[in-house]
Amino acid sequence: MKYLVLLGDGMADYKNDALGGKTPLDVANKPYIDSLAKKGIMGTVKTVPDSLKPGSDVANLSVMGYNPEKYYTGRSPLEAASMGVKLLPTDITFRCNLVTLSSEAVYEDKTMLDYSAGEITTAESAEIIKSIATAFNTNEIEFHSGISYRHLMVWHGAEMDFDLTPPHDISGKKVAEHMPGGKYADIIGGLMKKSVEILKDHPINKSRIERGLNPATSIWIWGEGTAPAIDSFYEKNGVRGSVVSAVDLVKGIGVCGGLNVPEVEGVTGTLNTNYEGKVEAVINEFKNGSDFVYLHFEGPDECGHQGDVKGKVTAIERIDKLALKPILEAFKKMGEDYAILIMPDHPTPLSVRTHTRDAVPFVLYRSTDEKNNPDYVYTEERAEATGVKVAHGYELISMLLGKK
Ligand SMILES: [Zn+2]
Structure with a gap:
């Protein structure tokens, strides 16, 4: 038996006027997902406990079977693990976004135009x-470059006393109300302000502006955390597994849980990612000893944050056609029995452009136990109407693995 989680980050949504009062899942043409819904179990699940913020970190931990109330120590340490940055117990890590702020002279007067600096490329952001790093690295603080706009700051020996805002939560808003708080507010705010000077005439930014792309006008520090202690996925579940994702956060959960995390070239964490490469990686992992693969797509979430209605629908359709379809064909070719769990980690509704903590719809299909619900389609409303409710996201893994 092979087990697949197909995760469309932020895929669930609210009914939207731009879609005639429907959700992206309602209108997306996704015949392969829907066919599994008709032959599987559908329901809703709460992936984010009330005590925690609805981040992809918390929600993906939960879907991977780890109770976030027990295992969550912050987002950036998971990303650090994926980037191969070793942490001491006394280190605090932070996400360092490259963002586009508006051009007012006083930092606090600026507006958060783009939390992703135009989804800047990894090669550009490395520069x-x-x-x-050249300007800011000291014995205490160091910067490491990651993927696209997502980077890392490590602080050796600070105390955990921070109040920092995710930049994707303040799209289109003035930053004044959202400047760093806590004991080290001045130091972190100071780095963010000084970064504007360093980046102002940076050749990469000049080139981006010439090409009509958003420049990286500032760093934005948030997402503090400490080294996590995540139990081995294999020891917990008795199954060898892999994680295939573009984003360091999700890969980092895999690294910390001892799963295999293959690098796939050309993945972007957006709608335009290397679908073929990811599918190939999934099939390779299954052929090379993994019985479980966690396949993660960030595209729907990014479109949700950007308020890109069309893009979000397309992101879902591409997951269906460019990922699920070839994987189903591969399972057939391998002659293996299989179980597939399809779900988002959390909703990223287009209307609010950030994550919410609502329960999300899931489909659980098992080739050895097909159901017959010809009227099922995979939508928020239909999943809710089944009345099947799973209380905690981390229970789903046992259901997928047939232990419950
Ligand atoms: Zn998100």
């Missing part, structure tokens, strides 16, 4: 983080 920019190099300049940031």
Whole structure:
């Protein structure tokens, strides 16, 4: 038996006027997902406990079977693990975004135009983080470059006393109300302000502006955390597994849980990612000893944050056609029995452009136990109407693995 989690980050949504009062899942053409819904179990599940913020970190931990109330120590340490940065117990890590702020002279007057600096490429951002590191690295603080706009700051020996805002929560808002708080507010705010000077005439930014792309005008520090202690996925579940994802956060959960985390070239964490490469990686992992693969797509979430209605629908359709379809064909070719869990980690509704903590719809299909619900389609409303409710996201893994 092979087990697959197909995770469309932020895929669930609210009914939207731009879609005629429907959700992206309602209108997306996704015949392969729907066919599994008709032959599987459908329901809703709460992935984010009330005590925690609805981040992809918390929600993906939960879907991977780890109770976030027990295992969550912050987002950035998971990303650090994926980036191969070793942490001491006394280190605090932070996400360092490259963002586009508006051009007012006073930092606090600026507006958060783009938390992703135009989804800046990894090659470009590596140059920019190099300049940031040259200017800012000390014995206490160091910067490491990651993927696209997502980078890392490590602080050796600070105390955990921070109040920091995720930049994707303040899209289109003035930053004044959202500047760093806590004991080290001045130091972190100071780095963010000084970064504007360093980046102002940076050749990468000049080139991006010439090409009509958003420049990286500032760093934005948030997502503090300490080294996690995540139990081995294999020891917990008795199954060897892999994680295939573009984003360090999700890969980091895999690394910390001792799963295999293959690198796939050309993945972006957006709608335009290397679908073929990811599918190939999934099939390779199954052929090379993994019985469980966690396949993660970030595209729907990014479109949700950007308020990109069309893009979000397309992201879902591509997951269906460019990922699920070839994987189903591969399972057939391998002649293996299989179980597939399809779900988002959390909703990223287009209307609010950030994550919410609502329960999310899931489909659980098992080739050895097909159901017959010809009227099922995979939508928020239909999943809710089944009345099947799973209280905690971390229970789903046992259901997928047939232990419950
Ligand atoms: Zn998100």
